[in-house]
Amino acid sequence: MSLKYRVIPVTPFEQNCTLLWCTETNKAAVVDPGGDLDRIRAAIQAEGVVLEKILLTHAHIDHAGGTAALANSEGVAIEGPHKEDDFWIQGLPMQSQMFGFPAPEVFTPDRWLEDNDRVTVGQETLEVIHCPGHTPGHVVFFHRASKLAQVGDVLFNGSIGRTDFPKGDHATLIHSIREKLFPLGDDVRFICGHGPMSTFGQERATNPFVSDHRG
Template identity: 80%
Template structure:
């Protein structure tokens, strides 16, 4: 059985929150609930799935702002990101103030994730890849059987994540994309944190920041 997904754009930043679920068990995870929880609730109801956990790629406000409220409401655990992003979680109220978001509660993930670990959704297993650069604790979730990766703000269709935030690093981000993501295969499709989906092959061929032509 496969892993199904539905993309739910949330917040004024149109962040791609993803609802992913195991077709057989109908157990689901919400990836990056940045806000607009009513949209997420509606998608969960429409798909008829049971949310069993929250997965976080990183802790910027547009990805993590709704986490505390959703975990309280559903009584479910939070997995991710990697612990180097804790300072972003602690700073969520300041992030909210800066970008005009509702003030969120600070939370502590039930499980910090590390490179090489796995997370489960129903009967499905996703690999965890630590891909710093946009934030130091950014992780990517990869479902091998479906050829699908949820990459947060590491890579976009035709672009890459910003590195001008605290503890961001351009060279580290490029390395994460080329050494962690591209080796997964050209045919792998990815859901970015913003904008349309793409494949690693397309980005290798055409992305001006990380294409093979850049050497």
């Protein structure tokens, strides 16, 4: 398979930062560098890949707190999330105070992402799916060739994202999962923002919040 990944838990929230890379080119992207940049850099070095960009699913601090520092130190671009999450980026310093994180830099992504956009990692292409609900600008990255999705905090193994933050909305989140993610296929594996991986089929069958057995 020409796209490989390594999950790197970071921050006290054990957020699943992910290193994705194209085996043909050895070019890599870091998805959601929330913090612990030494740990992320060690993984990049261990895999022998070259970082070319940062991808963001959304702008909560455990996902985006290390973004500016990593982009500046490595000289790479930031792609994502959707512009509806700009208020979360602007609020990163306040988030850091609320949750006891190191003070982060505010940044502007080099590219805001929209539904149906494409992003590349080396020669590999990921589809961008706008999935609001947890945050209004949350996006999911889907690699169709390997049936792998990076879903951030939209969906978890056995649970769903919180919707009690500003501009979160439960009904919108359920719609995003059922109408945008589940149709991608039961056999799609996903890396979520926290906890173990799962498949859309498993969640359709067993997830108490969004399974087919609910109304």
